[in-house]
Amino acid sequence: MSEDGRRASLAVRARCALGEGATWCARTGRFYWTDIEGSRLYRYDPCTGERTSWAMPERLATFALCADPHYLLLGLATHLAFFDLTTREMRRIVEVEPGLDTRLNDGRCDRQGRFVFGTKHEGATLSAVQTGFKAEHGLQCGFCTPGMMMTATSLLEHNDSPTEGDIRAAISGNLCRCTGYVNIIKAIQHAAAEIRGESPTSSHDAPLTAVTT
Numbered sequence: 001m002s003e004d005g006r007r008a009s010l011a012v013r014a015r016c017a018l019g020e021g022a023t024w025c026a027r028t029g030r031f032y033w034t035d036i037e038g039s040r041l042y043r044y045d046p047c048t049g050e051r052t053s054w055a056m057p058e059r060l061a062t063f064a065l066c067a068d069p070h071y072l073l074l075g076l077a078t079h080l081a082f083f084d085l086t087t088r089e090m091r092r093i094v095e096v097e098p099g100l101d102t103r104l105n106d107g108r109c110d111r112q113g114r115f116v117f118g119t120k121h122e123g124a125t126l127s128a129v130q131t132g133f134k135a136e137h138g139l140q141c142g143f144c145t146p147g148m149m150m151t152a153t154s155l156l157e158h159n160d161s162p163t164e165g166d167i168r169a170a171i172s173g174n175l176c177r178c179t180g181y182v183n184i185i186k187a188i189q190h191a192a193a194e195i196r197g198e199s200p201t202s203s204h205d206a207p208l209t210a211v212t213t
């Protein structure tokens with residue numbers, strides 16, 4: 001219960017395998033989300049309690065509201081499509097990275113209505129930097145992670161034995177809103193050790209302290 005007495009309660013017991021993309025449509029008063037691994041789009045109307053879901057032809061990674069509220073822009077695993085919520089008609093717009101072992105991942109509309117999205121590599125071996133971030137829990141909310149990983153990769157290409165100061169200087173242009181720089185630094189140190197051919201051990205069980213760059 002919050003300080004002003006409001007109480008949170010469970011609206012939908014969806015049991016999604018990987019629920020993401022919670023989006024409120026103010027025009028229709030409905031709430032949308034996707035179960036990526038379940039390949040299913042969900043809608044919930046809090047006024048009526050009605051819950052609707054649509055099976056997707058493949059994993060639905062992301063979606064966006066459209067100017068016409070009867071449509072959604074879908075970011076499916078391999079392509080973009082418009083989806084008519086009334087007729088269920090799917091209109092394919094474009095294939096994304098055909099021939100590559102990737103799928104769409106997160107996406108959002110900007111304030112001009114442009115849909116910006118990323119893709120992720122599937123079934124690939126993790127790089128040393130990716131392994132380091134995973135082992136040391138450097139991912140946290142993930143917002144700054146792509147930039148941190150690219151910065152770390154660039155740093156380690158030129159210096160496989162960076163000091164903590166080198167790492168702090170390298171990532172100083174990337175702000176982490178989670179302010180969890182400790183694990184990010186450990187992740188890069190972990191990656192450096194792997195690149196040097198050592199066998200780094202994870203320190204993620206060690207107590208954490210809040211440090212900012």
Ligand code: FES
Nearest residue numbers: 140144176177178
């Ligand atoms: S991990 Fe959340 S912003 Fe850096």
